[in-house]
Amino acid sequence: MSSDDALKKLYEIAEQVYDELNRGEIPKMQLAARHKGNIVFDPRTGVWKYGENKITRSAKKLDGGYMILRTLYIMEFIKEMIHTKKSSTLREMYYISEGWNLAKFHSQDESNKLAEDLEIITGFLREDFKLRPEEDGASVIGNITVEEINRKGKPMRINCRDDVGDSGYLIPYNVESDKLKFVDVDADFVIGIETGGMFDRLVENGFDEKSRAILVHIKGQPARSTRRLLKRMNEELGLPVVIFTDGDPWSFRIFASIAYGAIKTAHISEYLATPTAEFVGVTASDIVNYDLPTDKLNDRDIAALQAELKDPRFNTPFWKGEIELMLQIKKKAEQQALAKYGLDYVTDTYLPEKLTEIGVLK
């Protein structure tokens, strides 16, 4: 079982710390640098991963010392969970650390970050450490039937169009095949939608049936399970994935994390990224071509766009053109701005036009 292997790996870290101390050396941990300067394209998998840059956290500094001590405590905690067959949310771990004296976390950011660090160091996923995120409620509507192992350990079949209410099928935090299997699908493509308002619009307009689409509400920056599910649908079911977001720099990043891999989780880009995913819009060109109602870019937006120009993931003619155009027109638009032309416009005109352009619709 991979949890045992993960534990073994953590034990090795503890052993290494002990040995270093015993040899009179300052204990340290090494991990990949997590910034956009250290992600490289892996042609084999088609996603962006961490490069060669490593940073060393040693007990010479406060943060390194804390990291090492906390890792030791987490190790014990995970060991305990494996014994008692429990798992905990990241938030619960944050609260449990109250009893860890000096190793106590001061914010949940700290504990989330350490969980990610440990993934990078050990090469295991946090699920292997029995740690899981809070449910974030991203959902699916469309003609796909899945089989989920429920709390009682029994398989349960759900058709994501007929067996669900208006909010759709809620994506669980674990979407690996031991938990979730695809049984049957009758659709031509998957469309990830950033905002709840637009998701509801497509549902109400019956876009899933009309255009034979599976609608996935990705809820802003998508959780790992959402990204993993998109990837599985793409790879295992052979469905093209398209992403439909607002037209602003932050939404561009949402797309990048789905298609190319997120900087924070580049160590597991292989699991999470869907390299063939396509961006539908809203693009800067859409703002111009469809004459959409807009907001002015603020200083943070502009800074974000300029940072994207230096981000290797956006180093394509398409993205360079779109980012530069947005900087030039100094405007951004929400996906719901399409309502300017009526409620049906997005499903009857905009999406068909754009999807044909991409080649998803013929």
Add this chain to the structure above:
Amino acid sequence: MGIAHEMAKKQREISVAEFFQKNKHILGFDSMTKSLIVSVKEAVDNSLDACEEARILPDIYVEIKNVGKDEYQMIVEDNGPGIIRKNIPLVFGKLLYGSRFHALRQSRGQQGIGISAVVLYGQLSSGKPARVISKIKDEEVAYEVLLTINTKKNEPRIIKEEPVLWDREQGTRIEVTMKARYTKSKQSVYEYLQQTAIVNPHAQITLVEPDGKKTVFRRVTSKLPLPVKEIKPHPHGIELGELVNMARTTKAYRITSFLTSEFSRVSPKIASKICKIAYLYEEMRPQELSLSEARRILDSFAKVKLMAPPTDCLSPIGETLIKKGLKNVLGSLRPGFYAQPITRDPKVYSGNPFIVEVGMVYGGELPKDQPVHILRFANRVPLLYQQGADVITKAISSVDWRRYGLEQRRGQGIPVGPAIILVHVASTRVPFTSEAKEAIADVPEIREEIILALKSIGRQLKMYRVKKEKKKKLSEKFFIVNQLLPEIARKSAEIVEKPVPRLEPVITKIMNVIWIDESIEKKNGKLIIKVRIANFTDEKQSFKLYADYPVGEAEGSDGNIEDDYIHWDITIEPVSYQYHKFMLRDATGYSETTYYVDGINPNKVIGAEPLPGDWNLKLDFVEEIDDENEGESEGDEDIEEVSDYEQ
């Protein structure tokens, strides 16, 4: 009588009351709140000046009573020399009367418009006369005078004058009732007196507010400021009207003797040179000087080389007293850092000597997100109004404080941060922007001096912050080696089920320093100072340690007590602590001891400086040289004018 004479008479009779009414705002009486503060200021300034002149430690009592709607009575009483009976009406009841009008010296009032204007304001606004009691030391009784000002003739009108018994040895008390408003906020009587106390640490000032609250700003030194000398005007500081006036009233018979006797820095040789340049006979009687001749003299003043005016006529507050004054007034607010105040050398603008002083406190409990608090003083008088127009504010705004660690947008304007900046300008003639004397005019020479003083105080601030930052980093390391690391060792040993490893080698690798610090304990009026030495290196260390304490007498040490320092021969094992101690008697105002080491690489030592090469010669001297070096490395800001001559 001719019509011109008639008119002249009328002109003279344009009453002072009318003049006052028209010019109230120039004199500072432009609101009810301000009128009260200005009145207190005039009375207190007079008292302080009188006491200083008579070499008496001032004890001033101020009381403000609410006596009607918008009507207040101001009472100011001092322990000064008193005023002789016949002069009382003149001092309080005649505008522009005063001993100081023609004298040039650093004084608070500088012009005698002061207290009589208060009497006039009281009389015009409340209709009530002023009451004065004054007693001089040698007399049995005091005299009480009730008076108003005859506004037509600018003469005192005595309503009642009688001897009274007064249980004071000497002193003067004035009571004026006026239309006024009392506030407790910023720019209040309280604030004015508080600031007065800062720069007059030799004075004891008591304030009783209308609600009965009594505040005593206590005397922090019994040393009076040095007496200020009167000086004659310097030719470069004189204006045409003054020159003509002086020439009319001089007792000299010849223009040359007039120039040498009435002006400073004019020798007979220079006087005849002036006459030559001005095309005047040296024998000419000064009383006959015409306006155009006077102008020629003024022009020739600019053409001769003159020594700068004497500057020993100025009395700075001094570094120690600025520090004490600030401490006293801050009260319970604890700042983190008192900068060593800066008193610049005297300089001259347009023939007037002046001196600039700057003090600063920083950090601690002072508010962090507000503009720094600026305290402005001219001749020991607080300036509360017109901050924006003041050269002090302009100088502060023009310094880039970001490099010294205060926030400032684009490196100009009033900086933001937990600091109070005090600036004092003393001069025989402070150039105010207006008669109300609320702001110092932007004179380039003065501004330059203030900026230089501010910069050197800024450098102190930076040093303090750098030191603090270093300390913080090291205390982090202390935490790591003392707490975090032992915990990591314990926990990892627990997991791998082996004995806890020895940490000494790791500790030396993380720290690799010798750490010296002190802790202070007070006992029976003595300070017990414990010196802790921690050797965080992997070797045994031997060196000499010197403690240079700032104040007091050392005793009871386990080291060798020398003249004004203590030294120890230290030998300390790797990763171990050692404690030493000494005691100090009479060490009020103790801040911290400076430690020096010798016989060891000083880079390995935290908390002590390398022993200066000429330690045994004189330590203070060495420190001063260090300061200068620091200044030079920052640029040439501190290079002084070498010449005593003006261009």
